[in-house]
Each structure stands twice: as C-alpha cells, then as structure tokens.
Amino acid sequence: MQDKQIVADALKSQEALSQFLRTVEPFIYQTAYYLTGKKVDAEDVTQESLWKVCRSLNQFQGEGSLRGWIHRVVVNTFREQLRKRKTPTVELDEAWQSSDLSVEEQVETRLTEQSLYQAIAMLPVNYREVLVLRHVHDMSYQEIAEALELTEAQVKTRLFRGREKLRTLFYGGDPV
Amino acid sequence: MTHEAYRELIQRAIDEDLSQAEQTVLDTHIETCAECRREYDEYMSLAAGLAKLSKVRPETSFAMQMTPELLRQTVEGAAPAAPKRRVVPLWKRAVPAAAAVVLGVGLSIPMTNGWFDHQEGTGQPDHVALLPEKGQEPTHGPTGQLLPEPPEIKPPPDQESTAALTVELKSTQSEPRLIIREKVETELPMRAVAVAPSDLDQVKEQTGVTVTPEDLAKGKEDAPRPPAEKNGDTSGIASVDEEPLPNDNDHVVVVTVNSTPINVTIEGGRVIVTLAPLSGTQGGTEVAVFELNAPHTSNDTTTVTFTDPEGNVIDESSVPVEQPTAVPRVGDAPSLDILDEAMQSKSQSDPARYSYVTDPVRVVSRHLRELGFAWNAQVSGTQVRDRVAVEQGGVRYVVGLTQPYLQGDGGLWKPAFIARALPVEQPGPQERPVLDYFRGQQEAGVIHSFSELLVLSERVRLGTLVVEAHVEMSGPHGSYESSRSQYRFHLSGDNDGTWKLDGSPDKL
Structure with missing residues (x-):
C-alpha cells in the first residue's frame, strides 16, 4: 500500500484515525525523547505533534514518505519548543567536563546507553536531529534530507560531525 | 588520500554506504595505519552503541486520550483549528497513579506495523503484503x-x-x-x-x-x-x-x-x-x-x-464459558488458589511471565471473572496500593489485597475482600439509614466529615451491614484527626420496604 492510501484509510473513520495515531505514537515519542533528552519535554512534543499530525494529515500529498513527513512535524514541534523556552544550549564538552564525576567514573560511564542518551541531548540541535533520525529510526540519507528539507550532502556533514563529536567525547582525540 | 578522506570513508561505512571498491580501499588502509584503525574501532563501538538505543515508549498514550470529537471532525474533512482542550497527561491530573497504569496497558499498539518500519528492499510494506x-x-x-x-x-x-x-x-x-x-x-x-x-x-x-x-x-x-x-x-x-x-x-x-x-x-x-x-x-x-x-x-x-x-x-x-451475569459478592474475596507461595517463587524466577502478581491492578484485571466481576469491568488503581477500584454497571467496587508471602515490591498480591462503594447520591433502601446516621453524626458535631463509605459485608435478610468510613474527628486546638473506621449496622425493615436503624452501630 502506498503512503497516500494509508492516509486515505486513516481518514476513513474515527477508529481508523485513532488506530493510526496510536501506531505512529511510539515513533514520534522516540524521536522526541532523543531530541529533547528529557522525558517531560518528550511528552509535550509528542502530544503537540500528534495534534498536528491529526489536524494536517489530510494535507499529506504523498510527496516524500509518510514517515519522513511525520518526523518533520516532530522536528518542527521540537524546534518551536526550543524557541519558546529559549533554553540555553549547554555545550557538549563543557557540560561533560563540568560533571562531578571523577576521571575513573567518567571512564566507567563511557558508552553506556544512559551516557549516550545524555551526550546526544547535548549535541548541537542540527547534528542531533540528523543523528536521531539516522540511528533511532534507521532512516537513509535521502529520507532524512526529505524530512528535514536539506540536501543529502548537508545531512552527511551534520551526521558525520555529530558522530565525530560523540567519538571524541567518549574516546578522546582532537575534536574536528 | 588524506586521513580526513579515510575518516569520511569510516563514517560512511557505519551507514553501509560504501561501494565494494571503497570498502577495499578502507580495509587495506586500516591494516597498515594504526591511527585510522583506532578511529575505525572507536567509530564502530559508537555505532554499536547507537544501534542499541532503546525503542522507548511513552508511559501513557496521548493518542488514546485525544477526544473522539476532534478525530471525528478530522475524519469529516473539517480540520479543527486547534485542540479545544489540551490533554493533560494523566500523571499531571489528580487521578490515582495506578489509573494511569491501567490506561497505559492499552498502549501496546502495533509498533512494528509494517509501513513505519520500512525496510529498504522489501518493497511492499509488511502488513499490506x-x-x-x-x-x-x-x-x-x-x-x-x-x-x-x-x-x-x-x-x-x-x-x-x-x-x-x-x-x-x-x-x-x-x-x-x-x-x-x-x-x-x-x-x-x-x-x-x-x-x-x-x-x-x-x-x-x-x-x-x-x-x-x-x-x-x-x-x-x-x-x-x-x-x-x-x-x-x-x-x-x-x-x-x-x-x-x-x-x-x-x-x-x-x-x-x-x-x-x-x-x-x-x-x-x-x-x-x-x-x-x-x-x-x-x-x-x-x-x-x-x-x-x-x-x-x-x-x-x-x-x-x-x-x-x-x-x-x-x-x-x-x-x-462466560457466565451471563456477573455480580461480585461483597465480603471475603473468592480464594484464588493459583496465587499461592509457589506462584510467589515463580514470579521471582520468571518475572517476564509472572510479574503481574506483583501489581495489584494487574492481579485484579487478570482474575476479574474469578472474583465475580464481568470480564469488561473497568479496573483502576486507587490512592492506596492495596486497594483497586473496579467499575461495573455503574457501581464502584473496591478490591482489597494483601501480600501474604513477601512484603514490598517483589511481593505477590492476593485479593482479600471485595467492598462496594456506598452511592451517596442514590443510596439503596438499606443504605439510606446508614448515610443518615453519618450525616446526623456530622450535624451533631461528633465527626467533622465523612467520606469513602464502603460496604464491606452485607447480609440483606438479616439486615446487617458492615460499613467502612473515612471520618475526620475534631481534635484539640481546632485540628482534625482522620481515620478509617468500621461500623456494623443493624437494620430492621418495615412493610413498606423502608429500613431504619435498629440501635446504634457497633464500632469495630
């Protein structure tokens, strides 16, 4: 079935729409969870995104994939949340170094799921968005480019820089 | 090629974006270049970590809370301008925590529903194929x-x-x-x-x-x-x-x-x-x-x-076979023999399968029929962990549970009694005098307030009701002391179907 057909089916009845939203909700939440780095914020973004998907699903024209379209909604909602909050961006290395962990403890916490989660949440937003779509949802460069309205080259640059930052954080070495 | 160029190859290797020729170039290089090999290993460890990130799920489904009215409008094409009311997450509302748990159960919606798990090369989305x-x-x-x-x-x-x-x-x-x-x-x-x-x-x-x-x-x-x-x-x-x-x-x-x-x-x-x-x-x-x-x-x-x-x-x-009607009996809960000491051990040795016994709400949900409820009765938590609310046919029941073997998080919960909430708005003929008694006590100033009236046992023909009430008594210096108290009421019936209290209740 094509994405357009899925959307048409979802708009056929309340039950179908409700089921559709319930199906996509976990994916929306996962994106929000890794983008925001905070459960509470992820919940807000998820809720707002679901409303938006619900309201504008009938405007989905089948250009690009449906999941790309939905993730664009989530990313835009996340950016709005950032703007509203004007959350000061904590620079990654700075925040990491200022943590109270001793060197040994820092070594121990390296590359656990939790430390990775925290590290992703401290990446610059541009890098974070691409990284989350690539690694949490296994989206291709092209899909990410479509979803975020970027070129594939931009996607690669951001993704590579994001991963480079994470690598130097966990293993040391010269940041690029 | 520069290190920088190899670094890009490594990054693209993570995404499985290399051609065979590029892969060979990279493989050959890292065999001889210690620095690039180290970086390669580091990137691959990082990639492995990224691949293992949890597929987290929200604790409560917002989609399930979205109002049917809004969905209806959307389906009918008139896209609503904005949500009429922002859905407050359950845990931010004044509801017992366990109620959220019950709603959360409905969350396990198909996550791998095919189209959203789009895999390149499989062509058709799975669930359609x-x-x-x-x-x-x-x-x-x-x-x-x-x-x-x-x-x-x-x-x-x-x-x-x-x-x-x-x-x-x-x-x-x-x-x-x-x-x-x-x-x-x-x-x-x-x-x-x-x-x-x-x-x-x-x-x-x-x-x-x-x-x-x-x-x-x-x-x-x-x-x-x-x-x-x-x-x-x-x-x-x-x-x-x-x-x-x-x-x-x-x-x-x-x-x-x-x-x-x-x-x-x-x-x-x-x-x-x-x-x-x-x-x-x-x-x-x-x-x-x-x-x-x-x-x-x-x-x-x-x-x-x-x-x-x-x-x-x-x-x-x-x-x-489901029994056509199911009305639970107020009083001691039916003995659920399966919830025995062996089950307590099983829940510890095989938590994936038997962990439900350590959650009072799930115990009641699971054994609804055996407890005498209809299978579609609504189960939710209350403010106290050892009491679970069950709504059925407009009547609210409370199932009290105990932990007979092990106390605390890992302990098995077993239903001990079933009580029925006394409907203050529409009391039954035997309940009316009970309610009047508490109102009288309140007016007389003996108690400051009463709430949460529960019928713990009823013997309709004998005219005895055991009722639990949460009462607040005036204490010294204008303070209040609240407690749960149980009373046994004796009632006598008149020919016209009304009941009245037969003396004062016994405080138990």
Missing part, C-alpha cells in the same frame, strides 16, 4: 507461491478497517471481529488458539501481543444485535431458533498466527474456525486477535476447533 488486496484471489501470495485452495473463499474480514465493513461483519452471527493485528519478532509455535474474553493475559503470555478489555469493548455499543434468524452461512448450526440470542458474554477470543479465519461455523456446542495461511509473512510473525460469537451452551466450556481449508484439524482449544 500479508493480506490479499480486495478483489485479488487470495490463493496467490505476492511471492507467487501457490497456497492451498480454500473452499468458498470469503474475503478475510480484516482487509479494511473501515467502519462500514465492521458493522457489516457484526451483523452475522459467525463472523469474526478483528480486535487487533500486530507483528511480533519472535516465532510462535502455534497457528491459532482460543481463549475466554476474561483471559486476555493469556494472549499476552503466548504471543506477546497486548489486548485489553477496552479493546474488546470498543465499537460494541453501536453494533447491531446479531439477528436471531438463520443466515446462509450457518448451515452447520443445529437449530438456531432454539439457541438463545447470544449475549455480550457469549464470546470467545481467537488468536491467529500467520493465518486468517476464512469461515466460522457453529455446530452444536462447537465452533469450527477454518484458517487460511497468510502469505508473505517473511521477517516476522503476524498475530491477529478476533472476537467470535460463541454458541450458548449449558456446558462449562466451549470447544473451538481450528481446521485448514481442507477440513483437517490443526488445533483445538477449550474455552471456559
């Missing part, structure tokens, strides 16, 4: 594989989830109603199984798919009653006219694995379900849950027989 398109002969899978020709093929009932189709299906006695369809990662040993609607946890245990009583109840209210007359498809029914109308409790839940029911006949006290295998289910196991009308029998069980299209028996399930 599983089912034949409308009008297409379902005997050929998308792979071209020839399947056995089922006799008298009816379209699988779940081809479309449109409301129209659902209603049409409900109007025949023997059509399965699709409750949920989900893909699971694990391979399952069975093709099909039938369970009682009260035993949905079985579905979870056997397949990993969560179905809630709410899922079953959904869409039922507006469904037309099944017609009493025979219909063309039920030639196997012995004598339909003598069968009582199926009521809401005459159902069985059928779980199919990589197969779909194409015909259901009811023959005497038996249900025969013909299954056709689903094609194109590579890379996962397709589990579908249906509800069927079951014959009304005087037996304790209904037998559900699964056959292949040729009529060969695949499997058979025996399902306990």
Whole structure:
C-alpha cells in the first residue's frame, strides 16, 4: 500500500484515525525523547505533534514518505519548543567536563546507553536531529534530507560531525 | 588520500554506504595505519552503541486520550483549528497513579506495523503484503507461491478497517471481529488458539501481543444485535431458533498466527474456525486477535476447533464459558488458589511471565471473572496500593489485597475482600439509614466529615451491614484527626420496604 492510501484509510473513520495515531505514537515519542533528552519535554512534543499530525494529515500529498513527513512535524514541534523556552544550549564538552564525576567514573560511564542518551541531548540541535533520525529510526540519507528539507550532502556533514563529536567525547582525540 | 578522506570513508561505512571498491580501499588502509584503525574501532563501538538505543515508549498514550470529537471532525474533512482542550497527561491530573497504569496497558499498539518500519528492499510494506488486496484471489501470495485452495473463499474480514465493513461483519452471527493485528519478532509455535474474553493475559503470555478489555469493548455499543434468524452461512448450526440470542458474554477470543479465519461455523456446542495461511509473512510473525460469537451452551466450556481449508484439524482449544451475569459478592474475596507461595517463587524466577502478581491492578484485571466481576469491568488503581477500584454497571467496587508471602515490591498480591462503594447520591433502601446516621453524626458535631463509605459485608435478610468510613474527628486546638473506621449496622425493615436503624452501630 502506498503512503497516500494509508492516509486515505486513516481518514476513513474515527477508529481508523485513532488506530493510526496510536501506531505512529511510539515513533514520534522516540524521536522526541532523543531530541529533547528529557522525558517531560518528550511528552509535550509528542502530544503537540500528534495534534498536528491529526489536524494536517489530510494535507499529506504523498510527496516524500509518510514517515519522513511525520518526523518533520516532530522536528518542527521540537524546534518551536526550543524557541519558546529559549533554553540555553549547554555545550557538549563543557557540560561533560563540568560533571562531578571523577576521571575513573567518567571512564566507567563511557558508552553506556544512559551516557549516550545524555551526550546526544547535548549535541548541537542540527547534528542531533540528523543523528536521531539516522540511528533511532534507521532512516537513509535521502529520507532524512526529505524530512528535514536539506540536501543529502548537508545531512552527511551534520551526521558525520555529530558522530565525530560523540567519538571524541567518549574516546578522546582532537575534536574536528 | 588524506586521513580526513579515510575518516569520511569510516563514517560512511557505519551507514553501509560504501561501494565494494571503497570498502577495499578502507580495509587495506586500516591494516597498515594504526591511527585510522583506532578511529575505525572507536567509530564502530559508537555505532554499536547507537544501534542499541532503546525503542522507548511513552508511559501513557496521548493518542488514546485525544477526544473522539476532534478525530471525528478530522475524519469529516473539517480540520479543527486547534485542540479545544489540551490533554493533560494523566500523571499531571489528580487521578490515582495506578489509573494511569491501567490506561497505559492499552498502549501496546502495533509498533512494528509494517509501513513505519520500512525496510529498504522489501518493497511492499509488511502488513499490506500479508493480506490479499480486495478483489485479488487470495490463493496467490505476492511471492507467487501457490497456497492451498480454500473452499468458498470469503474475503478475510480484516482487509479494511473501515467502519462500514465492521458493522457489516457484526451483523452475522459467525463472523469474526478483528480486535487487533500486530507483528511480533519472535516465532510462535502455534497457528491459532482460543481463549475466554476474561483471559486476555493469556494472549499476552503466548504471543506477546497486548489486548485489553477496552479493546474488546470498543465499537460494541453501536453494533447491531446479531439477528436471531438463520443466515446462509450457518448451515452447520443445529437449530438456531432454539439457541438463545447470544449475549455480550457469549464470546470467545481467537488468536491467529500467520493465518486468517476464512469461515466460522457453529455446530452444536462447537465452533469450527477454518484458517487460511497468510502469505508473505517473511521477517516476522503476524498475530491477529478476533472476537467470535460463541454458541450458548449449558456446558462449562466451549470447544473451538481450528481446521485448514481442507477440513483437517490443526488445533483445538477449550474455552471456559462466560457466565451471563456477573455480580461480585461483597465480603471475603473468592480464594484464588493459583496465587499461592509457589506462584510467589515463580514470579521471582520468571518475572517476564509472572510479574503481574506483583501489581495489584494487574492481579485484579487478570482474575476479574474469578472474583465475580464481568470480564469488561473497568479496573483502576486507587490512592492506596492495596486497594483497586473496579467499575461495573455503574457501581464502584473496591478490591482489597494483601501480600501474604513477601512484603514490598517483589511481593505477590492476593485479593482479600471485595467492598462496594456506598452511592451517596442514590443510596439503596438499606443504605439510606446508614448515610443518615453519618450525616446526623456530622450535624451533631461528633465527626467533622465523612467520606469513602464502603460496604464491606452485607447480609440483606438479616439486615446487617458492615460499613467502612473515612471520618475526620475534631481534635484539640481546632485540628482534625482522620481515620478509617468500621461500623456494623443493624437494620430492621418495615412493610413498606423502608429500613431504619435498629440501635446504634457497633464500632469495630
């Protein structure tokens, strides 16, 4: 079935729409969870995104994939949340170094799921968005480019820089 | 090539974006360049970590809370401008925490629903490929594989989830109603199984798919009653006219694995379900849950027989018959022997399977029928962990539980008593004088306030009621002391059906 057909089916009845939203909700939440780095914020973004998907699903024209379209909604909602909050961006290395962990403890916490989660949440937003779509949802460069309205080259640059930052954080070495 | 160029190759290798030639260049280089090899290893460890990030799920489904009105407007094309009311997450509302848990159960919605898990190269989204398109002969899978020709093929009932189709299906006695369809990662040993609607946890245990009583109840209210007359498809029914109308409790839940029911006949006290295998289910196991009308029998069980299209028996399930009416008895809870010390040990050795016993809400949900409730009663937590609320037929009950073996988080919970909330707005004839008593005490200033009146036991004919009340008494210096107290009331009835208190209650 094509994405357009899925959307048409979802708009056929309340039950179908409700089921559709319930199906996509976990994916929306996962994106929000890794983008925001905070459960509470992820919940807000998820809720707002679901409303938006619900309201504008009938405007989905089948250009690009449906999941790309939905993730664009989530990313835009996340950016709005950032703007509203004007959350000061904590620079990654700075925040990491200022943590109270001793060197040994820092070594121990390296590359656990939790430390990775925290590290992703401290990446610059541009890098974070691409990284989350690539690694949490296994989206291709092209899909990410479509979803975020970027070129594939931009996607690669951001993704590579994001991963480079994470690598130097966990293993040391010269940041690029 | 510079280090920088190799670094890019490494990064692209993580994304499996290298051509064979590029991969060879990289492999050759890292064999000789220690620095690039180290970086390569670091990147690969990082990639492994990234690949293992949890597929987290929200604790509560917002989608489930979105108002039907809004969804309706959207479906009808008039996109609403903005939500009328922002849905406050359950945990931010003043509801008992465990109520959120109950709603959360309904969250286990298909996560691997095919299209959203789009895999490059598989072409068709999974869940679509599983089912034949409308009008297409379902005997050929998308792979071209020839399947056995089922006799008298009816379209699988779940081809479309449109409301129209659902209603049409409900109007025949023997059509399965699709409750949920989900893909699971694990391979399952069975093709099909039938369970009682009260035993949905079985579905979870056997397949990993969560179905809630709410899922079953959904869409039922507006469904037309099944017609009493025979219909063309039920030639196997012995004598339909003598069968009582199926009521809401005459159902069985059928779980199919990589197969779909194409015909259901009811023959005497038996249900025969013909299954056709689903094609194109590579890379996962397709589990579908249906509800069927079951014959009304005087037996304790209904037998559900699964056959292949040729009529060969695949499997058979025996399902306990639901009692048509279920009113719990207030007082000591029925003894659930299964919740014994052995189960306490099992919950510790095999928590994946038996952890439900350590959650009071799930214990009550799981054993609803055995406790005397209807299978579709609504279960939720209360402000205290050892009490679980059950709503049924507009009446609120409270099940009290204890931990007989182990206290604390890992302890098994066992229902101890069932109480009924005394409806302050509409008290029954025996309850009215009880309520008047508390009001009198309040007016007289003996107690400051009372709330949460629970009938703990009632002997209607003898006219005794044991009632628990949460009362606030005035303490010294204008303070209040609150406590739960129990009272035994003695009542005597008049000829006109009214009751009055026979002396003061005994405070227990």
